[in-house]
Amino acid sequence: NAGVTQTPKFQVLKTGQSMTLQCAQDMNHEYMSWYRQDPGMGLRLIHYSVGAGITDQGEVPNGYNVSRSTTEDFPLRLLSAAPSQTSVYFCASMGNKGNTIYFGEGSWLTVV
Amino acid sequence: GQNIDQPTEMTATEGAIVQINCTYQTSGFNGLFWYQQHAGEAPTFLSYNVLDGLEEKGRFSSFLSRSKGYSYLLLKELQMKDSASYLCAAMTTDSWGKFQFGAGTQVVVTP
Numbered sequence: 001n002a003g004v005t006q007t008p009k010f011q012v013l014k015t016g017q018s019m020t021l022q023c024a025q026d027m028n029h030e031y032m033s034w035y036r037q038d039p040g041m042g043l044r045l046i047h048y049s050v051g052a053g054i055t056d057q058g059e060v061p062n063g064y065n066v067s068r069s070t071t072e073d074f075p076l077r078l079l080s081a082a083p084s085q086t087s088v089y090f091c092a093s094m095g096n097k098g099n100t101i102y103f104g105e106g107s108w109l110t111v112v
Numbered sequence: 113g114q115n116i117d118q119p120t121e122m123t124a125t126e127g128a129i130v131q132i133n134c135t136y137q138t139s140g141f142n143g144l145f146w147y148q149q150h151a152g153e154a155p156t157f158l159s160y161n162v163l164d165g166l167e168e169k170g171r172f173s174s175f176l177s178r179s180k181g182y183s184y185l186l187l188k189e190l191q192m193k194d195s196a197s198y199l200c201a202a203m204t205t206d207s208w209g210k211f212q213f214g215a216g217t218q219v220v221v222t223p
Contacts, residue, residue: 033211035213040215041215042116042199042213042214042215043155043199043201043211043213044213045210045211045212058210090154090155098142098143099143099160100160101145101147101155101157102157103154103155103156104154105153106153
């Protein structure tokens with residue numbers, strides 16, 4: 001049982017480049033989300049989805065796009081990377097009981 | 113506004129007990145979660161409280177008072193491997209599944 005899988009684990013980007021962080025879950029969870037984690041600031045919600053075809057903004061959505069074409073996948077797109085987007089990104093999913101969040105292993109992104 | 117407050121760091125001795133407090137102010141409330149996160153790793157689920165009272169799971173217990181907007185995580189019989197960051201998170205009701213996380217409490221266990 002793979003759980004939540006996100007790739008890549010590490011990435012270095014130049015300012016202005018675009019890229020996609022991939023996230024997939026095999027637990028048939030309706031809810032998926034993306035967080036970023038910065039020192040001293042905890043996890044902040046970027047975008048989330050409560051089902052295929054439905055997405056919404058979280059606390060810090062600017063500079064990021066998401067889509068949810070299938071239940072399994074929830075990719076996060078950085079449109080034009082900026083140094084302020086240097087962070088650790090976590091994808092998460094939650095089942096309908098709503099009592100446990102499952103996190104992916106994280107993606108360390110550096111924008112230079 | 114929405115706010116989750118927890119102490120930045122706590123230090124305790126191996127074998128001791130540590131209590132990590134968390135206060136929250138959210139637009140609606142649908143449950144309080146505690147997560148453990150070791151450096152360089154993803155958070156892992158510890159506990160979930162939605163009703164007032166104490167939930168016990170082995171060496172870890174979590175308490176919730178909805179009227180006070182207050183929770184704590186109690187770690188008993190501390191072990192060196194318990195050195196980690198502990199995250200408090202509240203699920204709000206303005207949208208199901210929307211979480212507000214605290215900044216985390218770094219627990220340092222000393223020999």
